[in-house]
Amino acid sequence: MEANQGRRPRTSRARGGYAVGDERRTRILDAAVEHYAQWGFHASSLARIAKDVGVTQGGLLHHFRSKEDLLVSVLERSDEQDVERFFAAEPASAADCFRTLVDLAAHNAGRPGRVRMFNVLAAEAGSPGHPAHAYFERRYRDVLDHVSGALRRGVDSGELRPDTDGEQTAREIAAVMDGLQLQWALDTTGFDMAERLRAYLDRLLRVLAA
Amino acid sequence: MEANQGRRPRTSRARGGYAVGDERRTRILDAAVEHYAQWGFHASSLARIAKDVGVTQGGLLHHFRSKEDLLVSVLERSDEQDVERFFAAEPASAADCFRTLVDLAAHNAGRPGRVRMFNVLAAEAGSPGHPAHAYFERRYRDVLDHVSGALRRGVDSGELRPDTDGEQTAREIAAVMDGLQLQWALDTTGFDMAERLRAYLDRLLRVLAA
DNA sequence: GTCTATATCTAGATAGAC
């Protein structure tokens, strides 16, 4: 692996602007999300992704040196977009944290492709040899730390009962979010994902309130 | 599709016994579960599954006429084993229903391969064109009906508050179960799946109790 | 930066020998 491969090529950032190459790169990443959503990682094909974008397979491999490099780039880009948008700030309270999670669910309800992609990749990554296994281990660790931290601060501030188990409660919250996404992906019109999460978190907050 | 293909061949049931062919068939199904767990459906290979069993790809296709037929057979067999074991009897109460669900989670903690398979297939099946899409739609419908029925009877008997929303609560319970399985598959020693489910259901029952 | 061409491998399915 060389240093600059699979990341934004130097030339396209020359003189501060984003050249056409970046737009092409972005369109490849967007197309990959849709393919991973439908096929998962293993069964996705570089040639089919390239065809959707309007380039050849060889052209795609100029931007991403391998299939696995493309996967990693897709996941990195998701982090840039979402984690910084929803998890950058430290929540002031448990209630504040819960509101952000509902916002995230509402946001996700507008992009079924991305939801399906994470469903499939998170499930596939359960196998230790999967190229995204380490990524999802870290991702859950980060989410659990973020939420359990907010709960612990809620206990300290007197917002929540002192016997609240932050770690295990955070695990349960993550499970509800992922499980709802799994059901929702099967029928995106069947129910309101964000409303279901809100109902759960409201009840949880009432039970945990000091 | 012909009538007897992909199901147990007639010859092997002759005179009431199970002939060697059935044992081979069962071993193919077991191997397929492990492969679906690791690769999903699309990326699994009949040749690799056959190799694990010790037959050739041609030999496997004697028992299952196509890749899709094998998938359907695996899912049908899972239903025979699990749905009848855990969902056959109508629960007498919500508490009774919840106990059965915890039993199922504890049972699943003993078979990570099958858990991963359902994680991956349920996620993949979110795409409308997936061969298991209809199966998982029906499966969720059945689980939701079963659980929401138990909740409704709990309301009728005075066990639960009258304003309990059985349908939406059942959806939440299913989400917790699936979400816990997703996290657990990434690290099967990280936490106790059945204990987490029990803690959630115990709290839920306290909140819903009349 | 993108193309064509190619090397190498593996896929699912069918046909027919035993």
Added chain:
DNA sequence: GTCTATCTAGATATAGAC
């Protein structure tokens, strides 16, 4: 019931022209 052989199709990756 299982094997070998074969067909067609598609995969990833590399090399080199433009």
